[in-house]
Amino acid sequence: MTSHLSKALWAAGLGAALAVAAALPARAQTAEIALGAIVPSSGPFAEWGRANTVTLQLLEKQVNDGGGINGAKLHIVILDDATKPAQATNNLRKLSGDDHVLAVAGPLTSSAAEVTFPVANEMKTVATSQASSKPGVAKLNRPWAFRNTIDEGVLGRTAVPYFKKTFNIKTVAIIFDAKDATAAVVGGRIMPALMKENEIEVVNTDPLSFNTGDLDVSAQVTKMKALNPDGVVVSADYSQAVTVLREMKRQGMIKPVVGSTQLISSAILKAAPEIPVIAPATFYATMKGDKPEKFVAELQPLLRKTAGLPPEIEPSMYDANIYEIASIYIAAIKASGATGKPEDLDADRTRIRDYMAKLEGFPGLGGPIGFNDDGDAIKAFYVLQGQNGAWDSKVRGCSAAPGHPGC
Amino acid sequence: MLAQQLVNGLTLGAVYTLIALSFSLVMGILGVLNLAITELFMLGGYFGFTVIMAHLPLPLALVAGMAGAAIVAIVIEKLGYQPFRTAPVVTPMLSTLGFSIILQNVVTNLWGSDPLQLADEVLTQRYTLGGVSVSAMQLTVMGATIVLVAALAFVVQRTSMGRALRAVAENRDVARLLGVSASRVTLIAFMLSGALAGAAGVLIGLHYAAITPYIGVEIGLKAIAVMVIGGTTRIWGALIAGPLIGVLEVMTVAYGGSQVRDFVVYGFMILILLLRPQGLLGGSRSDQGQRV
Amino acid sequence: MMSTYYAGLLADVGILLLGALSVYIILATGQLSLGNAGFMGIGAYMTSYLTVIAGVPVTLALVVAAVASGAIGVVVGFPALRLKGIYLAMATLGFGEMVRSFFLNLGAMGGSEGFHGMHHISLGYIWTWAAAILLLIVILERSRVWLDMRAVRDDETAAGLVGLNATTIKVGAFGFGAAVAAISGGLFAHHHVYIEPGNFSFERSIDFVLAVILGGSTVGPGALVGAALLVMLPEYLRFLAEWRFAAFGALLVAMLLVRRQGLLDRAMFRVFALRRAA
Numbered sequence: 001m002t003s004h005l006s007k008a009l010w011a012a013g014l015g016a017a018l019a020v021a022a023a024l025p026a027r028a029q030t031a032e033i034a035l036g037a038i039v040p041s042s043g044p045f046a047e048w049g050r051a052n053t054v055t056l057q058l059l060e061k062q063v064n065d066g067g068g069i070n071g072a073k074l075h076i077v078i079l080d081d082a083t084k085p086a087q088a089t090n091n092l093r094k095l096s097g098d099d100h101v102l103a104v105a106g107p108l109t110s111s112a113a114e115v116t117f118p119v120a121n122e123m124k125t126v127a128t129s130q131a132s133s134k135p136g137v138a139k140l141n142r143p144w145a146f147r148n149t150i151d152e153g154v155l156g157r158t159a160v161p162y163f164k165k166t167f168n169i170k171t172v173a174i175i176f177d178a179k180d181a182t183a184a185v186v187g188g189r190i191m192p193a194l195m196k197e198n199e200i201e202v203v204n205t206d207p208l209s210f211n212t213g214d215l216d217v218s219a220q221v222t223k224m225k226a227l228n229p230d231g232v233v234v235s236a237d238y239s240q241a242v243t244v245l246r247e248m249k250r251q252g253m254i255k256p257v258v259g260s261t262q263l264i265s266s267a268i269l270k271a272a273p274e275i276p277v278i279a280p281a282t283f284y285a286t287m288k289g290d291k292p293e294k295f296v297a298e299l300q301p302l303l304r305k306t307a308g309l310p311p312e313i314e315p316s317m318y319d320a321n322i323y324e325i326a327s328i329y330i331a332a333i334k335a336s337g338a339t340g341k342p343e344d345l346d347a348d349r350t351r352i353r354d355y356m357a358k359l360e361g362f363p364g365l366g367g368p369i370g371f372n373d374d375g376d377a378i379k380a381f382y383v384l385q386g387q388n389g390a391w392d393s394k395v396r397g398c399s400a401a402p403g404h405p406g407c
Numbered sequence: 408m409l410a411q412q413l414v415n416g417l418t419l420g421a422v423y424t425l426i427a428l429s430f431s432l433v434m435g436i437l438g439v440l441n442l443a444i445t446e447l448f449m450l451g452g453y454f455g456f457t458v459i460m461a462h463l464p465l466p467l468a469l470v471a472g473m474a475g476a477a478i479v480a481i482v483i484e485k486l487g488y489q490p491f492r493t494a495p496v497v498t499p500m501l502s503t504l505g506f507s508i509i510l511q512n513v514v515t516n517l518w519g520s521d522p523l524q525l526a527d528e529v530l531t532q533r534y535t536l537g538g539v540s541v542s543a544m545q546l547t548v549m550g551a552t553i554v555l556v557a558a559l560a561f562v563v564q565r566t567s568m569g570r571a572l573r574a575v576a577e578n579r580d581v582a583r584l585l586g587v588s589a590s591r592v593t594l595i596a597f598m599l600s601g602a603l604a605g606a607a608g609v610l611i612g613l614h615y616a617a618i619t620p621y622i623g624v625e626i627g628l629k630a631i632a633v634m635v636i637g638g639t640t641r642i643w644g645a646l647i648a649g650p651l652i653g654v655l656e657v658m659t660v661a662y663g664g665s666q667v668r669d670f671v672v673y674g675f676m677i678l679i680l681l682l683r684p685q686g687l688l689g690g691s692r693s694d695q696g697q698r699v
Numbered sequence: 700m701m702s703t704y705y706a707g708l709l710a711d712v713g714i715l716l717l718g719a720l721s722v723y724i725i726l727a728t729g730q731l732s733l734g735n736a737g738f739m740g741i742g743a744y745m746t747s748y749l750t751v752i753a754g755v756p757v758t759l760a761l762v763v764a765a766v767a768s769g770a771i772g773v774v775v776g777f778p779a780l781r782l783k784g785i786y787l788a789m790a791t792l793g794f795g796e797m798v799r800s801f802f803l804n805l806g807a808m809g810g811s812e813g814f815h816g817m818h819h820i821s822l823g824y825i826w827t828w829a830a831a832i833l834l835l836i837v838i839l840e841r842s843r844v845w846l847d848m849r850a851v852r853d854d855e856t857a858a859g860l861v862g863l864n865a866t867t868i869k870v871g872a873f874g875f876g877a878a879v880a881a882i883s884g885g886l887f888a889h890h891h892v893y894i895e896p897g898n899f900s901f902e903r904s905i906d907f908v909l910a911v912i913l914g915g916s917t918v919g920p921g922a923l924v925g926a927a928l929l930v931m932l933p934e935y936l937r938f939l940a941e942w943r944f945a946a947f948g949a950l951l952v953a954m955l956l957v958r959r960q961g962l963l964d965r966a967m968f969r970v971f972a973l974r975r976a977a
Contacts (some may be wrong), residue, residue, distance in 0.1 A: 042512065042944055044621055046520040050941070080937065085898075086711055087933070089891065094704035114813060114893040123703065140815060178666060178803060181895060184811040209665040213625035215615050216422070218415035219660040224408040242522045243619050250542060252533075270524050273616065288787070308941055310519050383915070440785055487952060494959050496785055497731055500913055502955045504905065508948030516941055628901060629797065635789050669800040673793035680790045681778050 021379055033340035034073045036079070036095030037322070038106030038116070038127075042270070044239075045084030048108060048318055049052040053078050054128065054302050055319040056105070059326050069333050071094075072340055076326065082106055088112035090117045098124040100345055102338060103128070103352050108318065110134035110182050117141035124346065126329075126353050130321040133261055134182040135190070138375030144319035146356055146375045148321045150399040152260045155192045155280035158397035159383045160194045163258040163278045166385075166394075169231040171201045172258075173224040175217075175244060176235035186260045187235030195233075203227040210322055213238055221247040231256045234363040238265040245271040264317050269389050282379055283320035283366045284391050292365045295323065324364045332356060367407050373401075380407040412661045413654060418614070420653025421552040425607035426630035427637060427645040428559065432600035435640035436576040437593055438496055440631070443483050443503040444604045445623030446510035447476040451608025452618045453514060459613065465529060472609035473602040478697045479510070480601025483596055492593075507623075512583055514620040516690055525616040529555045555603060556646045562599075563642060572596060576622050576640065629656075632676040638686025648687060710890050711930045712923075713822075713829035716888050717883035718903070719910035719922035720836060725876040726916060727845065729852030730779065731788040733904050734795030735880045740899030741768045742881025743799065743888040744808050750889070753814035761828070761885045762788045765878040772877025776870035795904050802896040813895035820889040830883055836919040848872060880907075913954055915963030924962050 026401050037056055041049035056076050063074045077099050081088035088107040095101045107116050110132040115139065120127035121144045128146040129138070135153060138145045163169060172195060176187020188207060204227060210217045221244065224232065232248070234241050234257050241263055248255070249272040256276045257263075263279040274321040285296055299315045330350060336351035338344065360370040360378075367380030376399070383395040398407035426448055433441045451472035458468035487502040530543035563569035574582035575592045583589050612618045629652070637648030652672060659671045679686065701709075718739055725732045742764045747887040749760035775794060780835055808814050829937045839845050859865055888894045910929050915921020932950065936943045952963075 004893055039699055042515070044520055044619070046515050046941065080940070080943070082933070086891070090704060090707040090711070090934070093702075093707045097703040111813075111895060111897065114815075114895075115891040118819070118892050119707075134812075179897065181811050185945055206664050207666065211625065211669070215611065215622055215626055216419045218413075218418065219412055219657040220665060222408060222411045222415055223661050239522050239619060242524065243615065246524075246616055250528075250531075251540065265521075267521050267524065270526070308516050308519070310521070383792055434785070438785060440788070486956070490956050493958065497788075497908065497912060497916075498955055498959050500785075501909060502952050504909075505948040505951035505955070508951070509945045512942065512945035512948070630793070631789060632793060635786070639786075653741060666804050667800070670797055670804075673796045673800070676793045677790055677797075679779075680786060680793075684782060685785055 023366055031073055032075050033069050033333060034099055034101045035076045035326060036099060036101035036104040037076055038079055038081050038088050038091045038104060040083040040108055041080035045083055047309060049080060050306065051303055051316060051319050052322050054073055054306050055299060055323050056326060058299055058302060059323055063330060069330055070339065077101060081112055085112045085115045088116045092116050092119045092123065092127060096125040100342060102333060102348050103329045105130060105322050110137055113137050117145035120144045125349050126356060128325045130325055131318045134185055142375055143357065144353060146371055148325050148377045150381055151376050152186050154399045155261065155305045156190055156194045157380055158395060159258060159278055159280045160198050162383050162395050163231065164198050165202060166258040167231055169200055171203045171229040172231045172233050173204045173208065173227055173229040174202055174233040175208040175220055175224065177212050177240050177341045179212040180237060183235045183237060183262060191233045192236060193209065217244055217247050221251050221253060225251055225253045231258060234259045238268045242267055242271040243314045245275055248272065261407050269386050271387045281317050281384050282381045283317045284384060285314035286391060295365055324369060328356065328362055412657050414539055416654030416657035417549060417650050419657060420650030421549045422611050423630050423633040423653055424552050424628060424645050424649025425555065425603060427649055428642065429600040429604040430631060431634045431639050431645060432596050436572055436596045439488065440500045440505045442500060443506040444600060445627030446507040447480055447601050447604040447618060449623040450479060450510060451476045451520050451605030452612030453518060459525060459529060469606060469609050472605040476605025477598045479603040480597045484597035494580040511620050520620060522617045522619050526672065528616045529613050546611045548614050550613030555606060556642060562644045568595060589623040630671060632672055635676050636679045637687060638688045641686060641688040644686050644688035660686055708850060708859055708930055710825050712799060712824050712926050713825040714883050714887050715906065715910055715926040715930060716829050716923050717832060718907040719834060719926050721810060721876040721880035722907045723911045723922050724879065725872050726911060727848045727852060728872040730869060732791040733788045734791035735897040735907050737795040737798030737902035738768050738772060738877040738880035739884035739903065740802055741771060742884030743894050744802060746885030746893060747814055747817050747888045748808065757820060757889055760914045764885050768881030769874040769878035773870055773874040776873030778864060778948055779873060780869060792842055792901060799896050811896060813893055815893050815945045817892045819892055825886050825890060828886060832879055833919060835922060840919055914963055915961035917964050918968060921961050921963040
């Protein structure tokens with residue numbers, strides 16, 4: 001082959017490649033709207049991340065089967081943060097900067113949210129956490145950070161009085177997971193304050209705590225048992241709370257337990273069925289109502305078929321939350337006429353942010369949703385009592401803030 | 408309450424003793440910190456649970472846990488230790504770390520990251536002696552620990568295999584010159600330590616009746632501390648140091664504050680390392696570890 | 700224009716590089732430290748206190764924290780002299796855990812709730828520090844100081860016989876390493892603008908050691924290669940979804956099997972030197 005011919009072939013090949021490259025984004029531009037999600041699909045919360053993934057895939061299919069958004073196809077890019085906060089921040093950067101998503105659902109944990117929300121503000125992309133409930137996390141990161149959860153202090157204000165009334169509680173002992181930021185805040189600050197408000201005496205004068213991952217809490221439970229409170233506050237993620245409840249049962253301490261949303265799960269019902277557990281939730285799998293029942297009916301079989309998830313799995317509060325978050329984004333995109341075109345990206349993202357800040361009465365799975373000035377959700381919640389293997393809804397509350405309409 | 412806390416401490420101590428022994432078997436003989444032992448412990452627990460949930464008897468669960476963990480230990484020995492025999496000690500340590508990462512991932516994918524719980528606990532009869540309540544499972548754990556430690560001590564002190572183990576521990580090259588098959592000995596050491604960790608996993612898992620793929624992590628670090636305090640080359644040292652640390656921990660929680668618990672335990676370990684590096688029961692000054 | 704995703708990853712590499720170097724410095728004298736996350740934590744909390752509460756500019760805060768951490772490193776270095784090999788490693792492990800437990804209980808700096816308020820630093824700033832310290836170490840490696848350190852590592856008794864003060868060298872290495880780890884911590888704190896005790900756990904210390912061993916434990920730039928590997932590999936393994944970590948563990952074992960001195964070693968640099976001369 002002569003050098004002229006080879007050069008010509010090179011030029012032709014390059015030209016063809018450039019033409020294809022130029023054509024491709026043009027096609028993608030009008031055809032796709034991208035949303036992002038950050039979930040922990042590996043690590044200690046792998047199950048939540050994988051269940052969240054199935055939930056989002058369900059929503060994506062539902063939307064696309066229904067014709068997409070404004071004529072464009074929905075694509076949800078889901079990234080795993082491996083339960084490492086540093087990975088969550090890089091995930092947001094990738095989703096926002098490289099994948100050009102209009103908004104991000106996630107991250108899940110408060111530790112990840114604390115470092116990812118500042119990045120959301122830096123990248124001017126809305127990020128909404130589906131599970132973070134450590135007080136103040138979104139508040140510190142306005143205006144681009146939101147959380148589809150309710151501050152534990154607000155939830156406790158309804159859960160604790162119910163707890164006191166139902167079991168005639170005059171004294172409690174508080175035990176919490178000192179290594180978990182949310183659990184430590186709830187157990188160390190919020191619950192003691194709530195007890196004081198409700199005139200319940202906290203019998204342990206020094207804090208009773210354990211560390212995430214501890215297998216043995218016998219010393220702490222023995223100490224609690226000796227103090228003989230009427231009830232126990234267990235502030236910990238349910239996988240750790242299981243350890244405490246089982247130890248309580250083992251030592252014969254059958255007292256009612258109250259805690260934060262971190263307790264909500266099916267695992268905790270199996271730990272000690274005789275011990276009544278009171279915890280607030282915005283959603284639970286056996287909830288009554290058109291929307292939640294339809295959601296569970298569609299999602300549950302998909303979850304149970306997924307490899308790596310236990311066969312008896314049920315849709316959790318976090319699945320419901322992330323479904324709502326993505327649905328809100330989609331509504332925002334429809335309402336604001338966002339097109340997903342790269343040149344409108346910044347404007348589209350700002351429109352979503354403003355839509356969410358003003359959101360009121362959005363039809364969520366458990367009731368209407370809005371957001372308050374702190375970025376936390378205004379939605380209905382339920383105080384659940386878990387006993388003998390099932391959750392029972394006892395009280396309905398609303399996290400409405402002054403100046404915003406209620407539920 | 409004090410007596411009850413003592414029982415709590417002794418149970419916790421039994422946990423530490425078994426895992427510390429697993430560490431020290433490989434540490435004392437080969438000078439290697441096998442970071443995969445914590446996951447062998449966790450794996451033993453999962454194997455044991457699987458057997459119990461199939462309504463098979465406890466001894467079978469124990470055998471399953473020990474055998475399963477021992478087999479995985481052999482794989483780790485072949486891939487993670489043998490090739491690094493002549494390398495500085497940090498290399499096999501890191502390769503066992505690689506294995507522990509793999510094991511955690513595999514278990515998470517097979518059994519899920521949520522706690523695996525036993526519907527009905529095993530051996531739940533409780534005995535009350537003068538205000539102190541202890542369960543049959545707890546007694547089994549403590550009893551089994553003593554039996555396993557004694558059995559191990561017997562193997563190491565009285566059998567020819569044990570002599571071979573001690574010979575390699577003292578001086579690998581001379582032992583080989585004297586006809587000891589060093590590679591066979593290290594294989595046995597790994598297997599024994601794996602079986603011990605697996606047994607610990609079954610017993611302890613069944614006692615607490617709820618396990619996750621991450622139960623090994625926190626307990627592993629403390630068990631290393633126990634190994635150091637008891638003396639890395641002393642089997643009976645682990646039997647004494649385990650309950651000692653277990654009781655220390657429990658008393659700190661009961662009377663001090665649960666917050667400073669870790670501080671106290673690791674502080675004590677450092678103190679022992681500085682004042683008596685050979686451990687409480689250690690003989691000669693064995694702080695001259697191999698070059699890292 | 701670099702994508703902010705890669706910028707974020709590079710920032711992580713720079714921070715990990717400094718942590719890895721802190722282990723490398725101490726390792727050069729034959730001491731394995733499994734607790735450098737503790738020094739990183741001290742640096743992170745101290746710099747954050749200085750910039751947020753005392754209003755000190757970040758560069759000065761980093762220097763102060765490094766000096767203070769270095770002093771603590773020297774204090775740790777003295778008792779460390781009595782221990783060798785894996786026993787020293789375990790003692791440093793204990794030290795790291797104690798530091799973490801300390802910060803977990805330090806209510807003034809947030810305890811388990813973490814600490815906020817730091818302002819953001821740029822990627823360029825992080826790499827100015829990282830590159831400067833890497834350069835410093837590369838220069839030192841060619842100097843008499845490093846030769847002395849290697850002599851102490853290879854045979855302490857012999858080193859003493861030729862007049863080297865093993866004590867000064869070993870303790871000094873601890874101090875230097877602690878100072879570098881503190882800078883890593885301070886940069887970490889101002890990059891993520893939020894810190895909590897869980898950031899400075901045994902897992903972090905192990906990451907530092909991994910970076911050094913994988914990248915090359917006998918040359919300074921090995922830490923750079925190792926840090927890049929540890930940050931980038933999990934990203935490239937994303938396609939493996941839920942087997943990402945298992946693949947990482949397997950790769951770790953494989954890399955050690957294939958090349959146990961790490962990716963870079965002195966022989967490689969000699970090759971480059973020869974080529975330049977030719």
